[in-house]
Amino acid sequence: MTFDDILAAATRLKGHARVTPLLSSPFLDRIAGRRVFVKAEALQKTGSFKYRGARSALSAMDPAKRQNGVIAYSSGNHAQGVALAAAEFGVPAVIVMPADAPRVKVENTRALGAEVILYDRALDDRDMLGATIAAERGLTLVKPFDDPKVIAGQGTTGLEIAEQAAAEGVTRADVLVCCGGGGLTSGIALALEGCAPGLRARPVEPEGFDDVARSLAAGRIERNELKGGSLCDAIVTPAPGQLTFPIMSRLCGPGLAVTDEEALRAMAAAFARLRIVLEPGGAVALAAALYHPGTVQGDAVIAVASGGNVDWPVFRRAVETWGDGG
Amino acid sequence: MTFDDILAAATRLKGHARVTPLLSSPFLDRIAGRRVFVKAEALQKTGSFKYRGARSALSAMDPAKRQNGVIAYSSGNHAQGVALAAAEFGVPAVIVMPADAPRVKVENTRALGAEVILYDRALDDRDMLGATIAAERGLTLVKPFDDPKVIAGQGTTGLEIAEQAAAEGVTRADVLVCCGGGGLTSGIALALEGCAPGLRARPVEPEGFDDVARSLAAGRIERNELKGGSLCDAIVTPAPGQLTFPIMSRLCGPGLAVTDEEALRAMAAAFARLRIVLEPGGAVALAAALYHPGTVQGDAVIAVASGGNVDWPVFRRAVETWGDGG
Numbered sequence: 001m002t003f004d005d006i007l008a009a010a011t012r013l014k015g016h017a018r019v020t021p022l023l024s025s026p027f028l029d030r031i032a033g034r035r036v037f038v039k040a041e042a043l044q045k046t047g048s049f050k051y052r053g054a055r056s057a058l059s060a061m062d063p064a065k066r067q068n069g070v071i072a073y074s075s076g077n078h079a080q081g082v083a084l085a086a087a088e089f090g091v092p093a094v095i096v097m098p099a100d101a102p103r104v105k106v107e108n109t110r111a112l113g114a115e116v117i118l119y120d121r122a123l124d125d126r127d128m129l130g131a132t133i134a135a136e137r138g139l140t141l142v143k144p145f146d147d148p149k150v151i152a153g154q155g156t157t158g159l160e161i162a163e164q165a166a167a168e169g170v171t172r173a174d175v176l177v178c179c180g181g182g183g184l185t186s187g188i189a190l191a192l193e194g195c196a197p198g199l200r201a202r203p204v205e206p207e208g209f210d211d212v213a214r215s216l217a218a219g220r221i222e223r224n225e226l227k228g229g230s231l232c233d234a235i236v237t238p239a240p241g242q243l244t245f246p247i248m249s250r251l252c253g254p255g256l257a258v259t260d261e262e263a264l265r266a267m268a269a270a271f272a273r274l275r276i277v278l279e280p281g282g283a284v285a286l287a288a289a290l291y292h293p294g295t296v297q298g299d300a301v302i303a304v305a306s307g308g309n310v311d312w313p314v315f316r317r318a319v320e321t322w323g324d325g326g
Numbered sequence: 327m328t329f330d331d332i333l334a335a336a337t338r339l340k341g342h343a344r345v346t347p348l349l350s351s352p353f354l355d356r357i358a359g360r361r362v363f364v365k366a367e368a369l370q371k372t373g374s375f376k377y378r379g380a381r382s383a384l385s386a387m388d389p390a391k392r393q394n395g396v397i398a399y400s401s402g403n404h405a406q407g408v409a410l411a412a413a414e415f416g417v418p419a420v421i422v423m424p425a426d427a428p429r430v431k432v433e434n435t436r437a438l439g440a441e442v443i444l445y446d447r448a449l450d451d452r453d454m455l456g457a458t459i460a461a462e463r464g465l466t467l468v469k470p471f472d473d474p475k476v477i478a479g480q481g482t483t484g485l486e487i488a489e490q491a492a493a494e495g496v497t498r499a500d501v502l503v504c505c506g507g508g509g510l511t512s513g514i515a516l517a518l519e520g521c522a523p524g525l526r527a528r529p530v531e532p533e534g535f536d537d538v539a540r541s542l543a544a545g546r547i548e549r550n551e552l553k554g555g556s557l558c559d560a561i562v563t564p565a566p567g568q569l570t571f572p573i574m575s576r577l578c579g580p581g582l583a584v585t586d587e588e589a590l591r592a593m594a595a596a597f598a599r600l601r602i603v604l605e606p607g608g609a610v611a612l613a614a615a616l617y618h619p620g621t622v623q624g625d626a627v628i629a630v631a632s633g634g635n636v637d638w639p640v641f642r643r644a645v646e647t648w649g650d651g652g
Contacts, residue, residue, distance in 0.1 A: 015493070021347055021369060026410075027437065040369075042601045043347060084352075104598070111353065167341070272430070275368045275603035275634035308601035312645055319638055 001148050001247065003194025006187065009052075009152035010159055012059040016088070017052050017156065018044055022164035022302075025273040031290045031326055035300040037168060038286060039161050040276050042308030046108070048234070048282065049157055049184055049306050050074075050081035050144075056153025057142045058085045066091055071139040073097075073130040075233045076105025077307050078144040083114035094139060096130050102233060102279075102311045121228050145183030146241030154184040157304065158191025162199060165302060172198035174253060174296045176285035178306040179203030179212050180235035182244030188304070189251035199302070202253040204285045206232040206260060212240045212248065213255025221245050231260040231314065234281030234307050256295055262287040264318035269325025270305065271318075280314065282307035290325070327474050327573065329520025332513065335378075335478035336485055338385040342414070343378050343482065344370055348490035348628075351599040357616045357652055361626040363494060364612060365487050366602050368634030372434070374560070374608065375483055375510055375632050376400075376407035376470075382479025383468045384411045392417055397465040399423070399456040401559045402431025403633050404470040409440035420465060422456050428559060428605075428637045447554050471509030472567030480510040483630065484517025488525060491628060498524035500579060500622045502611035504632040505529030505538050506561035508570030514630070515577035525628070528579040530611045532558040532586060538566045538574065539581025547571050557586040557640065560607030560633050582621055588613040590644035595651025596631065597644075606640065608633035616651070 020043045028036040041049040058066060069092035072082040079095040086093035093114040097106055098121040110116050119129055134141045143150060161175060175192065177185040182203065189201040203212045209230055214222045223239040230236050240248065258266075263280040266287035270278045278286070285303040288295065346369045354362040367375040384392060395418035398408040405421040412419035419440040423432055424447040436442050445455055460467045469476060487501060501518065503511040508529065515527040529538045535556055540548045549565040556562050566574065584592075589606040592613035596604045604612070611629040614621065 018347060018349075021344060023344075023369060027434075043349060043366075043369075047601050108353075271603055275373050277597055277601035277603065316642065 001151060001190060003190060005148060005152040006155040006159060006191045006194065009056040010156045013052060013055055013153065013156055016055050019160055020044055022168070023274045027273045027326065028269060028290065032301065033293050034298065036289050037165065037170065037300065037302045038274060039157065039302060039304045041157060041304060041306045042276055042278055042282055046080035046084050047307060047309045048077035048081065049154055050077040051084055052156055053150035053153035053183060054078065054081035054085040054142060057147060057149040058089055060149045061140060065140055069093060069139045070142050071130055071134045072142045072144065073126040074144055076101045076109065076309060077234050079105065079109040080112060082142050083109050083112035087113045094133060096126055096133065102309065104311050105309050108309065145181035146243045148243065151183050151187045151244065155187025155191040157184065158188035159195060161188065161302060162192060162196035165196065165199060170300045171196065173298050173300045173302050175199050175201045175302045175304065176204050176256065176288050177201055177304045178235055178282055178285045179205050180237040182212055182240045182248050184304065184306060185252060186244040186247035189247055193251055200253045201251065203248065203255040204288045205235060205255060205257050206230045206263065206284060207257045209236050210255060210257040213257055215240050215245060216249060216252060216255050232263055232281035232284060234279060235284065256288045256292060258284050258287040258292065262291050265322040265325050266290055267315065267318040268322035272324035276305065277308040277310065277315065278305050279307050279310035327477060327516060329516060331474060331478040332481040332485060332517045332520065335382040335475065336482045339378060339381055339479065339482055342381050345486055346370055348487070349600045353599045353652065354595060354616065358627065359619050360624065362615050363491065363496065363626065363628045364600060365483065365628060365630045367483060367630060367632045368602055368604055368608055372406035372410050373633060373635045374403035374407065375480055376403040377410060378482055379476035379479035379509060380404065380407035380411040380468060383473060383475040384415055386475045387466060391466055395419060395465045396468050397456055397460045398468045398470065399452040400470055402427045402435065403560050403635060405431065405435040406438060408468050409435050409438035413439045420459060422452055422459065428635060430637050431635050434635065471507035472569045474569065477509050477513045477570065481513025481517040483510065484514035485521060487514065487628060488518060488522035491522065491525060496626045497522065499624050499626045499628050501525050501527045501628045501630065502530050502582065502614050503527055503630045504561055504608055504611045505531050506563040508538055508566045508574050510630070510632060511578060512570040512573035515573060519577055526579045527577065529574065529581040530614045531561060531581060531583050532556045532589065532610060533583045535562050536581060536583040539583055541566050541571060542575060542578060542581050545575065558589055558607035558610060560605060561610065582614045582618060584610050584613040584618065588617050591648040591651050592616055593641065593644040594648035598650035602631065603634040603636065603641065604631050605633050605636035
């Protein structure tokens with residue numbers, strides 16, 4: 001994959017994906033001790049960056065094949081992205097979701113017109129399950145991250161970051177990215193390599209699920225021992241992808257990890273200071289920027305706030321525990 | 327005032343005010359029965375459109391005069407806008423605020439470096455108080471709405487709406503605007519007259535504080551009997567301005583009014599469907615779009631979500647009472 005794949009995806013997404021704003025607040029700058037910029041992908045269609053990759057994949061698909069329908073397995077954000085993209089193309093979508101996914105994600109996916117099939121996260125292998133149903137019904141599988149068209153779609157976020165950061169006078173900084181399987185992180189890394197080489201992508205994960213950080217440090221793919229139990233459901237994946245890992249290994253800085261409580265605290269800060277709604281998995285990059293200032297360098301940092309599909313009890317807990325996150 | 331005043335303000339604001347996104351959600355479209363677009367000014371610097379007018383006024387001020395400092399009277403959003411603009415120019419700011427303003431607004435205004443003086447909303451006349459302090463200290467008063475440079479700054483919101491709506495294929499629609507003294511509404515109306523004549527600005531107010539709607543209907547300025555008691559603190563003003571009223575009278579469609587509960591319900595919808603945080607006074611236009619569909623015409627409506635500076639108990643009440651606002 002190259003920078004040209006990202007540019008091609010940007011052409012396909014133009015007029016469909018939303019250009020999300022790069023937000024900031026002097027209050028966040030004070031917490032971090034440097035300028036903090038937040039790429040608000042929670043404001044993307046369906047409430048996360050996942051729509052970019054889904055629309056990218058469906059728009060690049062052979063129309064006859066696409067017409068038969070698509071299938072995806074997802075804890076919820078990829079699900080909604082695929083559901084909306086399929087609805088836009090007028091084709092059926094089947095989504096395989098874990099039974100413990102946030103209620104709001106399951107309901108939204110159904111409301112967007114997709115058929116939802118629930119599975120048990122601890123017992124079932126969602127990849128196997130998805131492949132089986134796809135074969136039975138003649139559906140095309142839209143993988144959540146390990147697909148060049150998906151990676152390219154997520155990478156369009158990086159094109160926008162480069163342009164928006166330059167407008168703020170920022171050309172050298174770490175770009176912290178909430179990271180599950182690495183689709184967004186590797187896509188952004190490819191985009192930045194092509195148009196903003198002074199910006200460096202770095203994955204941020206929940207503690208205990210830092211497979212990407214450990215894989216980058218080890219130079220080979222390592223897996224998480226735990227399968228669940230983090231509040232950051234959106235970015236809990238077993239291991240980095242076969243396609244995403246080599247890209248991240250070549251281009252990304254060292255990974256970071258934050259606690260669930262730090263993610264909640266960053267959600268509170270985003271509520272009070274940026275007026276945006278984040279989910280825990282979409283707040284880990286901002287958490288690293290705010291509460292691990294020693295692990296980044298330079299006078300500015302960019303954090304991608306990747307999603308905002310959160311159940312109310314979790315959001316309430318974040319703000320009632322952490323106030324304004326300061 | 328003319329369209330050229332808006333264009334001049336846009337030039338002064340370029341690189342300072344944020345271009346806020348125009349958001350949408352199929353879930354909101356379903357509630358309203360037509361396409362709904364939300365201009366998310368809660369994502370503007372300081373959490374409301376007021377920064378535009380404040381920066382516009384300060385940037386147009388004689389530098390020697392500006393150097394002495396500025397003063398403003400405000401329930402909180404204009405306060406923060408003036409405080410940040412003054413801080414950016416490195417000049418002192420005094421803000422006269424009602425003692426019952428939301429805590430977050432008072433604290434943020436102080437944190438932005440301004441001196442805050444509190445007054446009693448029921449007993450004192452904030453205009454008189456502000457003028458007196460301004461004279462004593464040689465400060466320049468930045469009025470909250472009845473000032474051509476402030477109106478022009480707010481009007482830059484309309485330039486963005488026109489461009490963003492056209493990109494969505496919307497050239498004929500009502501543009502619902504949360505309305506206090508009419509600075510934002512009249513500014514947007516002037517902008518739309520100049521660049522999107524098929525879009526028509528209409529003020530939205532809280533029930534019981536619909537002085538602008540009644541004034542437009544009567545053809546002369548009418549005042550509110552009540553001085554306070556609405557949750558929509560940001561847009562409770564005694565009467566439309568001497569400058570804003572003639573502009574609104576010439577250009578705006580009929581006014582609308584919504585209840586406090588409808589504003590809270592719209593806040594819940596914005597939380598669940600747009601992932602943005604609104605305050606009650608910043609949600610009345612969206613409330614009208616969603617819950618008074620019979621009062622607007624056409625297959626699309628644009629609502630300006632003007633501010634997001636809300637105390638947590640009010641936000642919690644909105645979501646816990648109204649769920650996803652559907």
